[in-house]
Amino acid sequence: MIKKHFWLSEEENQLLLGRAKRAGLTQSSLIRMLLKGLVPKNKPSEKLLRSMMEQIALVGQLKNLADKAELQGYGIAEQLRNITEKMIWNNLTIEEEIRVPEDRRDFWK
Numbered sequence: 001m002i003k004k005h006f007w008l009s010e011e012e013n014q015l016l017l018g019r020a021k022r023a024g025l026t027q028s029s030l031i032r033m034l035l036k037g038l039v040p041k042n043k044p045s046e047k048l049l050r051s052m053m054e055q056i057a058l059v060g061q062l063k064n065l066a067d068k069a070e071l072q073g074y075g076i077a078e079q080l081r082n083i084t085e086k087m088i089w090n091n092l093t094i095e096e097e098i099r100v101p102e103d104r105r106d107f108w109k
Contacts, residue, residue, distance in 0.1 A: 037105030044098045
């Protein structure tokens with residue numbers, strides 16, 4: 001790593017502090033991402049993060065139910081697995097939407 005030292009105006013410093021905090025990043029991480037042409041999204045709310053974690057827990061419970069249903073010979077095991085798979089993909093889609101930074105590398109060309 002190479003240490004850089006530079007000056008910011010008070011207004012620029014407040015912008016950097018505020019944007020890093022909203023994105024849930026350190027100032028250094030924010031600057032590194034921006035240099036790579038990636039614009040971070042705002043950090044999701046705690047309520048949304050808790051909801052996503054609860055959904056992940058529900059997926060685990062559904063998988064366990066599917067396993068038990070299969071062992072006991074119930075015909076719904078496949079349906080439960082399909083629902084579980086859809087929930088996993090749904091959660092991944094939500095996570096990508098709220099966490100994956102916007103790619104703006106073309107901006108610097």
